[in-house]
Amino acid sequence: MVDIEQINPRNEAALKAWWEVGCAATAYRPGKPWPLWEQSRRALPAPNPERAVTLLAAIDGREMVGAGLLVRPLRENFHTATAFAYTRPDRTREGTGRRLVRELEVIAAGDGRTTIQSEAYLPPGGSGAAEAFATAMAYEVASRESIKELAVSDYRARREALLAEAAAADGYRIITFDTVCPEDHLESFGRLLGMLMSEVPLGDLDLEASEWTPDRIRAAEQRQVGIGRHVQTSMAIAPDGSVAGVSDVRIDDTDHEHGQVGITIVDPAHRGHRLGLALKLATHDLVLAAHPSLVSVDTSNAEVNTWMNAVNEALGYRTIETLLELQKRL
C-alpha cells in the first residue's frame, strides 16, 4: 500500500530519499537533468521570496517510490502553480505518478491556483513516458522548447570569430557582475525584467507580466547568494545610460563543471546591434574565467524563438532534448 505524504525539506533524511527518487527517475535524460545532492540540500529548505515549494513523497512501507514537487509563484501569477511527478524507474505503471499529480493539484486548488503547468522532456523528435503520462493526466502542450547544451571546447573553438562579429555593438558598453546588480543600473534593470513575459515567446502558457522593483531584485539576489548560486551577468548599457539588454549564466558553488543560462533579453528599442551575441559572449567568458573547470552550459528556448536560437547555434549549442511546456486548467 503506497501512501502519499507531504515531507518537510528541513528533514534531511526525508529530503535525501526524495532527491534520490528524482535523480533515479531523470537518470535516462541527457545533459544534467537533476541538481547535485549538495545543491538540493542547500536550496530546497532555504526560504525563497519568489516561490513556495511543497514536496510530496509516495511511500511504500519504509521505501520512497515516488516524489512530487509543487511550485507556487508568490509575487504574481497567483492563478498558477507548477507540478512535477517522479516515479522510481523500478516502480512505474503502478498509478503512483497519477496519485502524486492528483494530490499536487488538490494542494494547488486549495491555494486558489486554477492553472497548473508542468514539463515533459523527450528525445528530440521522439516521444516517451512523460508525454503519454501528460496526456493521461489531461495536460495540454502549451509550448515546445529545445533544450540545448554547449560543450565548452566547442565554444572555445568558435569564440574568436564571434568576437569580431559582436564588435558591431558600437556605442554600447558591456558591464558584468556576479549576482548583485550595481546600484546605478538597478531601476533600469527592473524595467527590462518587467518586459520578460511579453517578450519571451510563451506559446499558450497562461502567465502574466511581472513588476521588478529594486527591493524585489535585491531580495531575489540575496536568495541566490544564500544558496551559493552565482548568477554571472552581463548588461549592455546604452549611450543614454539605460540598460539595453541583459543575459546570465548560473553556476552553483557545489558544481563548477555545469552552468545554466538563466534569462536573456534585449530591449526591442535596442535590437539589431548584435547585443544578444555580445552579451552571451561576455557571460560565457565570465564563467570560464571564474571556473576554468567548466565542461558544459545548458539552455532552453522556444522552438519559435528564431533570433535566440540563431545566437545559440552560433555559440555552438546543440539540441539534446525537446521540452513540452504543459498546462491544465482545473
Ligand SMILES: CC(C)(COP(=O)(O)OP(=O)(O)OC[C@H]1O[C@@H](n2cnc3c(N)ncnc32)[C@H](O)[C@@H]1OP(=O)(O)O)[C@@H](O)C(=O)NCCC(=O)NCCS
Ligand atoms: C512520467 C512518470 C511520472 C509516470 O509515473 P508512473 O508512476 O509510471 O505513472 P502512472 O503509473 O500513474 O501512470 C498513469 C498513466 O500515464 C500513462 N503512462 C505512464 N507511463 C507510460 C508509459 N511509459 N507509456 C505509456 N503510457 C504511460 C498511462 O496512461 C498510465 O495509466 P495506465 O498505467 O493505467 O495505462 C514516470 O515515468 C517518471 O518519473 N518519469 C520521469 C520524470 C517525468 O518525466 N515526470 C513527468 C513530468 S513532471
